[in-house]
Amino acid sequence: MKEDLALTVPGDENTPTEKHLAPEFESLLFPPSLSFVASSSSSSSLHEEAETDPREIDPRWRRRRHPNGGQAAGRRRRLRPVQPRLRPRHLLLHQTPLNTFIWNSMIRGLAHGSSPADAVALYNKMLAEGYSPNNYTFPFVLTACANLVDAAATPGLGLAVHGTLLRRGFEDFDPYIQTALVNFYANSGSIDTARHLFDRCRRRDVALWNALIRGYAQSCRFSEAVQVFRRMQDDSDRIRGDEITTLSVVSACAHLGALDLGRWIHSYIGKNQMRLTVNLGTALINMYAKCGEIEAAFSMFDEMPHKDVRTWSVMIGGLAIHGHAREALLLFTEMKTMGVTPDSVTFTGVLSACSHAGLVREGLRILEEMKTIHGVSPTIEHYGCAVDLLGRAGRLEKALELIKGIPMDLDVVLWGNLEMGEMAAKEMLQLDPQNAGALVFLSNAYASVGRWDKVEETRETMKERRIQKPPGSSSVEVGGIVHEFTSGDPSHPEMNQIYAMLDEISRLRSAQEPRHVAGAVSFDMDEEDKEQCLAQHSEKLALAFGLLKTRPGTTVRIIKNLRICEDCHSVMKLASEAFGRTVIVRDRARFHHFRRGSCSCGDYW
């Protein structure tokens, strides 16, 4: 019993462990991989294990888990042996009565782990056992809720936490809780709720702003993310953005293709004497690449003294979307020689480089080497890239063969990438009847060969299944402001001028190619509307607006959410020639640089 003193907090000697820790959630505290199984719960058996090497005990445990460090250590010195075979589980169960601090620590540990739901379960247990959560508890458990695999599908857990903290009067208690709340709602797809809470906060520190900015970006509302950043600049609190702010905003610029703003942030970093960290540098490289400035991206990349796997991946992916496949592959090789281990994202970039350039053999070799040499198992995206590569190079048999070899659970999404017409699309629909991509693809395949009856049929199917194609949308940056156009949407205030410009372009066009016929048309319109809808594809509206609003000779940059259609592609070529402009279009898959009537993609995309 003397020796037990060394292991026990005063007053705790005779307390059975069950009182502190109900058996059903011991498994939460000690997941199998971490758990040290007790050979017996009786203390006598503990002593029988005396042959255990004391070094087995991690000293950090002693320090960490001994609340009365000084006292206990003193007593421990007098007694020997020192906790011979006590393993972490015993330490915790015997020495430490549960209190809010312990609960908090446990919740915190689980919140960032692989199963944040366990953290929430533990929090509920804590309440059920009658322990009071404090101001530390809520950020932990809210972070857990935000980290749930599909936070948007299960917002209930976080809502309940919010309810509890309201009832207990923590709502306006401190900025940590408020930030955690904003972050939770943003992460769960309720960005508007997050905004509402943000607006109600009186003191706003940089983390709170960051949570909101990041939340908008997370919800794909990038221009609002930028707006919030702008408001942060003007706010009377004079909060300076920090590295995290900048990372989020630069990322938003990359998504938006907002080059001017991105450049402004770059100089903001310099002006505020922020250090250009690897992370920031990587974000900027990505931004320049995504805004069409691949040279600027590359020179930044060159100048970075330290690069991590993301830096390399971003640069390789950037080269890929610009169609510079050889350079991307060279960089991939260089990265490996530098001893940087490529990850799954790196391979997405490398494979897409091969795909855009039609490098079939390279691509297949890399897909193979992913597994064999680098030990990265290909995901559906990687297979998708490879199938895409084969499909576009016309190697349909090979593509089918590859698909057949794909592990079963991966193949559902895959068919969308394949230019194999009807067969592939039907196959895809069998796998997933709700797959909008498949139907859109099928219908476009019919449209391209003029089978309008089949297009109609597909359209009916979509109506029946209540599937909608995402609307085409393009944006163009003019004077630092991003203007967004959706297909056929006449709501822009300067629409008359835009239409006039489009008429002008189409006059030029019929002069040049008098017999041009409307070809590929989106499936979801009647045949008589074809001409008009083609004329109103969002990228054409953006082009017209860009030509009107920027100075002659400057570059027009357009970002489109879908792939550019063939008709628009030829209009872009023509406009670049006729107006002496460089037009850069980033579509869903890659960049097209139009100069003097031709495109950098070589019409292969």
Next chain:
DNA sequence: CTAGGGTTAG
């Protein structure tokens, strides 16, 4: 003794 906000692809 514990706290909130983070960049790549899809």
